[in-house]
Amino acid sequence: MTARLNRRARRRTVAAALATLGVGALLTATASATWAAPIAGSTSASATLPDAVGADTTSTPAPTGTPTVTVNGSTVTITRDLAQVQAMCARVPTAQKRIAADIARIQGGSDVQGSVAWLQARADTQRAAGHADAAKRLDDRAALRSDRVAALTKRADRLAKAEQNICAPVAAQTGTGTSS
Numbered sequence: 001m002t003a004r005l006n007r008r009a010r011r012r013t014v015a016a017a018l019a020t021l022g023v024g025a026l027l028t029a030t031a032s033a034t035w036a037a038p039i040a041g042s043t044s045a046s047a048t049l050p051d052a053v054g055a056d057t058t059s060t061p062a063p064t065g066t067p068t069v070t071v072n073g074s075t076v077t078i079t080r081d082l083a084q085v086q087a088m089c090a091r092v093p094t095a096q097k098r099i100a101a102d103i104a105r106i107q108g109g110s111d112v113q114g115s116v117a118w119l120q121a122r123a124d125t126q127r128a129a130g131h132a133d134a135a136k137r138l139d140d141r142a143a144l145r146s147d148r149v150a151a152l153t154k155r156a157d158r159l160a161k162a163e164q165n166i167c168a169p170v171a172a173q174t175g176t177g178t179s180s
Contacts, residue, residue, distance in 0.1 A: 120142050
């Protein structure tokens with residue numbers, strides 16, 4: 001039973017790490033207000049997305065590779081393909097739901113498996129049974145888990161900003177996809 005729970009926890013951790021990496025790639029695009037691809041022959045930061053990706057915005061281009069980063073004084077421009085941005089934006093609502101579910105689980109009552117209260121109740125049970133070491137480990141896990149709420153909240157805020165500043169304008173200008 002314990003081995004099965006450990007495998008589940010590892011899978012959840014790996015899935016969360018992969019989701020974080022994907023969302024992290026999306027958030028790198030928020031490093032500058034001039035995240036859209038620069039127009040050939042122009043260095044204007046006020047170019048709109050349709051100008052930056054070409055006249056035809058009805059078809060989704062195939063991703064061509066890694067982003068390019070250009071540093072010009074204090075301005076950083078990160079260029080990504082439209083298809084990459086749309087793919088990342090499609091994952092934002094799922095990531096937001098997962099983060100909200102994790103926060104709800106951590107802050108749940110003692111009847112919610114994995115919550116801080118559940119771990120503290122287990123620690124109290126172990127302490128009452130005379131297992132001080134096990135109780136200490138459970139208390140430490142509860143403390144670590146409660147500290148995760150701040151990081152998850154910060155991540156949710158970053159996703160909301162990315163959705164507002166990137167995904168919604170891309171969806172509005174290209175007429176593809178929806179922002180949640």
